[in-house]
Amino acid sequence: MKPGTETEQLNKVKKALEHLPAVNMLLLCTLIMLLKKVAAQEKENKMSPENLGIVFGPTLLREERGENVFGIATTAQVVHFMINHFDSLFPVRIIFFFVYSTYR
DSSP: OOSSOHHHHHHHHHHHHTTSOHHHHHHHHHHHHHHHHHHHTHHHHOOOHHHHHHHHHHHHSOOBTTBOTTOSSOHHHHHHHHHHTHHHHSOHHHHHHHHHHHHO
């Protein structure tokens, strides 16, 4: 990952996520939650957050013109970071807000 404190990196990702439409945010939240559950079973399935980032990063976070809006070196690292920081990036109140605003 690029230099910077974990807090700075967390703020960059949060800021980028704010630009997503509600439905996309809900979908991303659901997917990262699933990946977090898969990573929790790493001893059985060999899929660590890093490995999941390698598999899902390029598909989820396609870069345009070589630019990475998250300010982190690779898309794999962004997904890895989001799995490890799921609770900070997607607090319960935000999840309920998106569910409510999407389906009302």
